[in-house]
Every structure is written in C-alpha cells, then in structure tokens.
Amino acid sequence: MAKIFSSSLGGSLFKDERFLYQEFVPERLPFRDEEISELVFCLKPASEGKRPTNVFVFGKPGTGKTVSLKFVLSELEEFSDRAKCLYINCFEYSSKQSIISKITNFLGYAVPSRGISYAELFSKFVAVLRTKKVLPVIVFDEAEQLLKSEETKSLLYDLARLPEQQKLSIGLAFISNDNFFLSQIDDRIRSSLQCSSIPFESYSPSELKEILRERAKYAFNEFALDEDVVPLCAAHAAKLGGDARIAIDVLLKAGRLASREGAKKVLVKHVRASFTQEKPVKVEVTSNLSEQERSILDLLKKKKSQDSGAIYDTLKDKFAERTLRAALAELEEKKLIVSEKEIKGRGFTRIVKLAGS
Template sequence: MSIDEIIQKVLTARIFKDRERLRPDYVPENLPHREREINRLAEILAPAVKGARPSNAFIYGLPGTGKTAVTRYVLRKIDSYSKNYAPSVGLRFAYINCRNENTNYRVLFTLCCCLDEKVPFTGLSTAELFRRFVRTLNTQRMLFFVVLDEVDFLVKVSGDDVLYKLTRINPELHEARLSIIGITNDLNFVEYLDPRVKSSLGEEELVFRPYTTEELADILLQRARTAFNEGVLEESVIPLCASLAAREHGDARRALDLLRVAAEIAEREGSPRVLEEHVRRAYGEIEKDRAVEIVKSMPLHTKLVVAAVYLLRNKKCEATTGEIYDAYKSLCRKLMMDELTQRRISDILNELDMLGVVNAKVTSKGRYGRTKVVRLAISEKALIDGLKSDVRLSSFLSCEILG
C-alpha cells in the first residue's frame, strides 16, 4: 500500500467520530450506574466548599469498576464549585498515581510541587522533605485534598511511613487542613496495612462492586454515542463486548478496550462497520497481550516454573507436580541457580492457577492415590513472548525453548 493510499484510507474512514472518547483516561460527562458512589463521595467531600475538612476516605474495588473515574469526576465538580462560590477556602488538589510515584520520597516531592514549593528531585531525607511540606502548607490558609490512587504500590515498594504521617498531619497544622483519599484494587492490601493507618485512612469507606453485563452494555452504549458515527456498530457488538468483559468480573476498562480495539481492527481492514467477528479478534489480541504482561511481571522462579510446564508439554499435555519440579530443577542447574523447595513450587503452581496461566486439577491415579496434574492455560506464543523479554532468560531460552 502506498503512502497516498494509507492516508486516503484514514481520511475516508467513517468509523470513529471521536476516538478520544474511548481512551482509558477520558472522564465522561456522566457515569451510568455509579450514581450511588458519586453521591456518597460527594457527601463526604462537600463540606470542603464551606471550608470544613472532609473525612479521609478509602475506596476499594476490583479493577475497572470506576474508582478513578468517579473520584476525578467528583473532585472536578467540587473544584469548580469552590472556585465560583468559595475562593477564600483555598481548595487545592493533588492527584498522585502511586503506580508511577511509588516511593515515599516521590510522593512528598509531588506534594511539594503541587504547592509550588521547590525541592530537589533527590538528595534530601524524607523527614526533611516532610518538614518542608508541612512548612509550606502552613504558609497559607488552605484545604488540601491528596488523592493517592493505586496506593498499594506505594506501600509495597516503600512502606506506610508517609501514609502514616499524612494521616496524622492535621494537629501539626495551623491554618491549613489536609484530607486523604486512598484508592486500591488490591483487596488483600487492606489486611496488611498498619491498623492505625487503616483506621484513620478509612474514616469513610466506599466499596465499588463489579458491573453486571447489562450495566457494562449501558456504559458502552453511552460512550459509543459520542465515539462512533451513527450506524457503524453491528447490533450485537455492544452486548458481546459487555459479556466478554464480564467473564471474570464486570470490568469497564476491558469492555471499553474491547470495543476500541475491535473498531480499530475494522478500520484497518477498511470495513465500513464494526462486526461481531472484529470483537472476537480483538478479544484474542487483548487476551494475548494480557498473558504476555502477566508472564513479564513474574518473579524469576515463577517464570522457570511456567517454562518447565511448557517444556513438558511435548511429552504429554498434562504433567504432575513431581515432573514439573524435576524439570524446574534442571532449568535451575543450567542457569546455575539455587532451586526453591518443592513445597514452594507447589505454592507457585497454585498462584499460577489462580492467575489463569495454568490449569491444575487433582486426579485419582488408581492405587497410587491422588495427584495434581497441570497444563498450560495461555497460548504458547504469549508465554514465549513474555519470557523472552527477561534478559536473564532470553539467550538461554533461545536454544532451550525456541529450539
């Protein structure tokens, strides 16, 4: 295809009206099926427009249930109210995604930047940084909202020291007040938070439940109205995206991704409409990417365990835990690494089963009793793509696995 043809195809493409509307960070004008959560959060935060410090809030729920979108939506409203009606309150916001700012230093650095306090990017102690932050807060009368989204990343990487200090900061302040909104999709995280942090962060708690298939369909329909030209979606496209995205738990991000990728596939092919078949292909692509990402983020020994399952698949499609352990040990020897115990490998296999990377089931083997057999549950290509990106494995794998 020539450049002219490529550009011509884009110019004549009729599928998207505004593709930005399907991007993950776009906050839509309304959020169907989250009225209750929006109102609840608004009730908690609204005292701010009159200058009172709102309670801290802790929001949790599975991925893609609208936590970030609802929080940004409510904050945006409160911000515009306070600017118009109560500028003297001095409302300020900091939105921090702790997946990116995942150390105590970086969080404090970002908070200082939000208050226009110049601090060095590295080099101070966090205690000193915290002192400067408090000092700056105290120079003005203000109400400062700190949103720590995906806060589990911060605590896992850097501990809960800053979180603890922030929840205890108000008695140290004169004219300023600070409220925290913590958000997480890791439900176990709540359990290993320091109980003192947990109780002060969770002055108010909001739980976001997964969407149902019908709710996802409504969400998609509403986004589709502004994102696509009229009539380009085959009727079954939205219900199919919704039901595929609800398979594990009702995740709006997955539903929107599916719709966007399906439309992109249709557009690439020059199809005038998005069809069911495009959604199915989009599902395949997304699942593969997800599997690759899961494998990439595994610790080294977990990667070796999946590699062992993969290597055994040629002999038979299912392997026992004993066989996997032997194969894993021989990989460790080749890499000149110490091996983990069989008990630990058995735990890793259970984790992999929960992640959907392998299927494990217990079968009865006649007089030898019961044994667990394991098979790979993701595509081989996804597995290899995921493992290849690890430099420690790539050269070794190229002869061992890629053959």
C-alpha cells in the same frame, strides 16, 4: 514519508474516538450513583475548607473506581475554590521523596525530587501547607504499592498524623484492587486515617451494554455499529470479570480495524479480531495483585500443582487462612489459577494449578 500514514487511514467510522480512551472522564457515570453519593458525603467538608473523611475505594479492575473519584474531585473543584485535588499514581511515584516533592510542587512551591533529604522535604511541605487557604485532597491510585517498602509506609504515617501533630487538614483517598489494603496497614496508621471504605462491584453484562452504548453514541457516527457488536463486547468483558475498560478497549480496537479495511460498519468479525490485541489490558491484572495473591502465584511457579491445605500451611506465618481463601478465590476469578476438588481421606481438598499449566 508522511504518505505512508495518509494511505493507510481508510474511511473512519468514528465521530470522536477519544470518548473510548481510558483517561476520558464522562459527564455521567451509569450504575455508580450510590458510590458517588458516598464519595460526595465523605469529601464535601473539603468544599468548606474543613477536613474531609479519608476514603478507601476498592474493587476489581475496570469497575469505575478511578473514573468515579476523578469525576467527584473535578465536581468538587468546580463547586468550591477551597479544595484543590491532586491525583498520584503510585507506580509512577513510588518513593516518599518523589511523592512529597510532587505534593509540594502542586501546592506552588518548587522543590527537587532528588538531592534533598526526606526530612527537609517534609518540613518544606508542612511550611507551604500552613500558608495555603486551600485544603488539598490527595488521591493515591494503585495504593497497594505504598506497602511495598518501609519508607512509603512511614510516609503514610506522616500524612495520617498531620492533623494531630501539625494541626493541619488534608484529605486522603486510596484506590486499590486489593480489598485487604487497609488491613495490611499498621494499626497506628489505620487508626489515624479513619478511612471510609467504598466497594465497587463488577458490572453485569446488561450494565456493560448500557455503558458501551452511552460511549458509542458520542464516539461513532450514526449507524456505524452492527447491532451485535455492543452485546459481544459486553459479553466478552463480563466473562473476564465485568471489566468495563476491557469492553471499551475492545470496542475502540474493533472500530479501528473496521476503519482500516474501509468497512461501512463495525461488525462482529472486527470485535473477534480485536480479542487478540488485548495483551496490554491483561498486564494490569497481573501487575495489581495483592501481596497474598503474589505469594500464592510464587508458590505455584515452584510447584505447579498444590493442594489448598499445603498453601495455607506454607503461608500461615504471613497470612490468616481466611485471607488466603479469599486470595485464591480472587486469583481464580481473574483466571490466573484453576482449581478442582479432590477426595482426601474422609473429606475433600482443592488442587490448585496455574492457569494454562
């Protein structure tokens, strides 16, 4: 049966397609020097075993948040044996028991994730941390998931108060697409965390082209790309909000399509064909929404068309109007809603609808 795979391979245009994988961390991150410098400034004390400044990294999907932080932490561990870094995706680890178990196991003490109370788990974690000469830096990606339940909120409180209550140092980094993550945290927790906020802006079309060319240089054989392929991938991703992961993913899929048909080059037609295979990327857009963005979408699912004033009135007990205005702008930029101005009395209002409705 293995013949069905060998017969469908075609001639590969790739030198090493792994350079286009989402988990790949490049040795150079174009257009992120300023953000990386800020991360280094905040985390450098950990290299001396001192408590670093906690960081909150935020921005739209595909702006280099996760890869930049992973790059900096990898460099930190290479530079010093005093810091030890752990990455946790909060979709995968969503309860405080599973998170504390993961951290404690990471520190070298095996504990189960079930069948033991959180209080006992946390006590073991503290005891293990006291014995270590390294300072752990814990990264929480998709950090907005921590705010979905009271128990994970309480975990944030426990971790934030470690220096004060246990006299133990730990570094915390939070990555989120939700710019309002910190403002949604309880004042006491936010005060204890004292996070430095580092925004990541969307890439411009020219920046996306440079990023793609850098990756393509290592991923494809020489002369494997038609000259219009990279600009089209970049323009497509720019239209969808400047998401570098979309651009890279489209290039990978286009390369595979061209290889499958035995083409001598990746052509524009392969790029256009790859656009139809983007659904997995789209899932991230809808699964990483802020609480206010989800609330607005829930309203619009019940009533397909609403004016902005009605949305503000309905949700005013949960969110400030300024927060809702920002959420509407974000949803429109993510192409999940559309809006148009309409005359109302002596002024204007915005009529908001779900995209495609």
